[in-house]
Amino acid sequence: MLVLMFASVLMVEAYVNAEFAPDSAQTTGGAGSIPESVQNGGPIIDTTNGGARSFGLPKKTIALTFDDGPDPRWTPAIDAVLRKHHVPGTFFVVGTQVARHPDIVRDLVNAGDEIGIHSFTHPQMVKLPKWRQEIEYSHTQMAIVNATGRKSNLLRFPYSSTVAAIDDDNWKLMRDAGRLGYLTILTESDSKDWDKPGVDKILDNATPKDDTGTISLWHDAGGDRSQTVAALDRFIPLMKERGFEFVTVSEGLRRTLAERDPAASVTGNPPATKADRQRGLALTAAIAIADRTVDGLAVLFLIVGVLTVIRTLALFILAARHARKRRSAAWTWGERVTDPVSVIVPAYNEKEGIEAAVQSLADGDHVGGIEVVVVDDGSSDNTADLVRAMRLPNVRVVQIPNGGKPNALNTGVAMASHDLIVMVDGDTVFEKESLGRLVQPFADPRVGAVAGNVKVGNRNSLVARWQHIEYVIGFNLDRRLYDVLRCMPTIPGAIGAFRREALRQAGGMSHDTLAEDTDVTMALCRAGWHVVYEERARAWTEAPATLKQLWTQRYRWSYGTMQAMWKHRRSLFERGPSGRFGRLGLPLVALFGVALPLLAPIIDLLTIYGLVFLDRTETLIAWVAMLGLQFITAAVAFRLDKEKITPLWTLPLQQFAYRQLMYLVLIQSGLTALTGARLRWHKLRRAGTAGAAAPAGVAGVQAVGPVPVVDPVKPLGRDELVRPRGVASVPPNPYLDTPAQRDQDFLQASKHGILP
Template sequence: MHWVALAAVLAAFAVALAIHGYVHAGEARSGTAAVDAAADEVPPGVPAGNPVIDPTGRDLRTAAPAARTVALTFDDGPDPRWTPEILRVLREHGATATFFAVGSAVAEHPDLARDIVASGNEIGLHTFTHLDLGAAPQWQQSMELAATQRVIAAATGVGATWFRPPYSSTPAAVTNDVWNAVEAAGADGYLSVLTTLDTRDWTTPGVDAIVAAGSPPTDDGAVILMHDGGGDRSQTVAALDELLTALDVRGFTVSSVGDAVGADAADPPASWWDRFAGWATIAAVRTSDVVVSGLTWALVLSGVVVLARAVLVTAAAVRHARRVRRVPVWEDPPVTEPVSVIVPAYNESAGIEAAVRSIAASDHPIEVIVVDDGSTDGTADLVERLGLPRVRVIRQQNQGKPAALNTGIRAAQHELIVMVDGDTVFEPDTVRLLVQPFTDPNVGAVSGNTKVANRGGLLGRWQHIEYVVGFNLDRRLFDVAECMPTVPGAIGGFRRSALARVGGVSSDTLAEDTDLTMALCRDGWRVVYEERARAWTEAPQTLDALWKQRYRWCYGTLQAMFKHRRAVVQGGAAGKLGRRGLGYLLVLQVLLPLLAPVVDVFALYGLLFLDPMRILVVWAAFMLVQVLMAWFAFALDGESPGPLWSLPLQQVVYRQLMYLVVIQSVFTALAGTRLRWHRMERYGSLAKAA
């Protein structure tokens, strides 16, 4: 069900973004219409006729205001800044007008539409997004008109009769596109209102110019076009006051279109369905605004977190590298005491021989204990046939990896213990370098540097990049901050006495290595990172295997975080783990991946509805940060930067897989489901690295 829930959430966000994008794309279109001056389809009676057009009947009819009568009209509102000012001026002069409202503006400010009607004015349609209807397909024409009608009905309780096509002017200037819009509106029962006098106030030519353009040159009736939205209308408000005064002096009556042409019931009561559908549309528009606002902040927050992590881990890595370059690093004096190496193994026949041979070839005194945990593929037999000195095999019934490790700990002869997975190959100096930090009596565990052995193919390269840039950079940060949450199962060194104090390896979680490390930190031990101690491990070679591995890791980490949550309120080393380590994991490995799908949907929205170039620039900047950080990490690890060419593709494909793993893990944890162990398939590639 969690996939259904995720799909539903993403679908809801996609719908909200689509609504917001469609509605607000009109703002970009406002003032710009398709250029088509052809008028060959316009009936002859239109250019020679009057500004009020009734195309609904068999015969085309036009009308105009009577002599000394002016129909005052306003387009592109309602606007919270200018519409109230215009209503105030109209009230002061005892005049009324017709407001051709943009549906999206009504949805955002229904109270203004209600004020327009309550003040005795008429309200008409100007499309929902200021769309050039003549250039739009029929379905979009009907949708624009219906949506505008419904939000007006919801806001005012009346149904609109009048319609004005965006980008229209006088009857003589009607083009094919404008006529198509008039016909489309007529098919839905609307009467179209063009203009006699266009003040062109939207160009802000000055108050005197607006008054002059809106003053009838004769006593003939006129329809005057002004604007109450779409920009700064301060000149319009000032000009309206002067114009109404001048018209009053000349004896003109100023009214709405319906009163001017003698139309009955210009704004009839709206149906209950239109009111209901209108409120639903208003709710959808407002919800989309909230969603986009929230996603914008989430995107900004995600960017800040990613940038902060880049700065933080880079600064910590520089500090860690400076400490490592000091000579000697830990060897003062060097640790020379023998070490017990424990290898838990369950059906590891593909790589166990290479793993044991590499460990046995260590240049440090060791004993190797291979604990065969009920293998059915002859793993123990393969190790015994090697006949290597200092290597012994312990067989037990299958009890799980924690039990196998605890068996090895009990059998170990030395204080210093190294735990290594059965799919891992050591270099000759790995054990020696790994145990050097134990010269500090406060160090209870040491994490080594895990390397991907099978780097072939895109999946191998991506995991190689993740290990170097993600895991190892983070370990440097955790080391410097003294809050290491995980010593990986592939290579970790421990004090036997420290293990005894925390009760050995617990089986409470699927991430026994993380659980154990957190327990050591809470017990007051310091856990450090020794980057020179390298171990080569097999990475999954299929998406299915990778999914199972990361699912187990992530779920187990969530279990360990919950188990050790009280560290947040503790002091000392436990408090550092809780407030630094757990906080870092919560933000970077849980919350940020949960936001990732929504951020991706928003990025697609930006490409479709915003400035694509700006979105691409932001993405390029993000990638530049990632590449620079990756280059730095590869240089620290002494790796060739060759695989970094695949980093951009990793962000597009691999990243999505990783955040889906986090989502499934979180849902599984919240549901209280007990996840079973997923054993990774072995490929036998370790022999090449040995």
């Protein structure tokens, strides 16, 4: 509905903004089927009721006619000259301008001037089909009715001139117009003010050569009309001195007809009916809506441009500063962190990738020791069995009823033995050095959490390549910026590290939003902890391989981000670290994470509009410039991340499909948030290809033999926290197989409502 509405509005705007050249282009031609009475007659042509008559003005009379208005500057200036000399004028108006400046036309009528029709968009009428010609007349008529409450029976075609210039095509136009009740008004003397030849030349062109009555052509729009105003101010007194009288076109025609029939009556602007006024109001309202909409889009386009430039400059400056600082030989987080680490892996139906994920974690080279806690969140496949069958000594498996990812993470934290906690998605594999690098920032006691570098592992499809580009530019480059500004809004669920104390102060992982990682990160920032980015700690994840899966994932992400922003909105007004994050971090997320993506479709919308209705060359140049800016940003991001730039060949294609999908996702998320609808968690299908593009040696999993059959859904009892049912023997686990550890685990789990 939004697309249809905008398309309709833009079509209206394109129609009413059709560009036209001034009346300098005049039709030339001659006879043919044109009656002799018309060829040798006057400039007023009557083809109503199937007739073919022409009339001129009486001697010593001049009808001043003005084309192409109204213009908000020049029409009032010209009318002021007419009022000064107490003479009337006949204004042949363009309908689109009447709709936009109805008050000017209303003032003209109130002052005694006459209004004629000059088409709605000023096209070459002979090139239009008949139905479009009639629309040009009727729409202008409706605009005049709305402005004045009166209609017009006078019509002058754009680019028309004298009787001598009528050709067969124009004669057909006149006959068709006559069937609709219009009198065609041509000219006899042309001031040629459209050419701006100078005041003296305009006077010479407009001055009659004898005492014959004349319809004189001037212009009150279409450019600078200062020469017209000056010439008119001299022309009227000169003609009055010669004894000429100034009349409107209909008054001149009445006088001509009165010479034959004293009772003849001519009304150029008869009153309109109520139905005519209603139609006029509807048309004017539609144009006003289109104008305001496009004006608003232009403002938003400017905002988008400014935001894009600001974001690009900020990324270049701050990301480059971040990279230079980290590359410095003197850079260090402090003393090497050798404390043991507990890795929490929440898993729900992750059989495709869980073995590779767990193997990569268990094989990490962190010198302090690694404990892996796999929390099976009520999986209906054999996720837990696959992990148990691997028989890794530093891996623990806990099965709980399905309660959502935050509950699984909190369970893992409760079961963890150490104070440094790493949280990893079940479809993510780590490089061997990643765990050790990820926890090094904890050498700084102010650091409460660390975001790692997420990489797309499955880059074989076009959709996945686009996400790879997005991860490098939109996520990892942004994290460098947020790191420098100390307002990191999100630690990715695929690779993030936390101090247990920081998690405790933040209240743990919350069910309040669908983006628990963003929620907890914002809470940490508000609590005063530093949240930093360690780009050397890399994890490889499996991105959605289809547009449908991508939609599902991003819908949840964007909606969850909006929820988290709303949840932490009070930080905007608080003091201390919370206020600092609220007045820096939240606006950045709102501007660059929500507003800019929401407004970005305007670029594409106006690009299409420009290609169809405006200058194609200028539009293409602007679009290519925007694409070039994105290429530069992408090249910088790929260089900082030490990625090959080969995938960037898909960036132009990304503009035509991927970006539009992201627009719609964000719009849907916004509407969901505004309506208060609830969104459930959607599980994505995995293919176990997270490590497909990872360096050699990452996530290699060997076969471990048959998997024992157990019930994975039923909650485990106290003893089964240690030794799963159905497994004959399990290698000793230094973290589990002690009575004291078992009692502690059972008590911790009971506090979290994990066990019956």
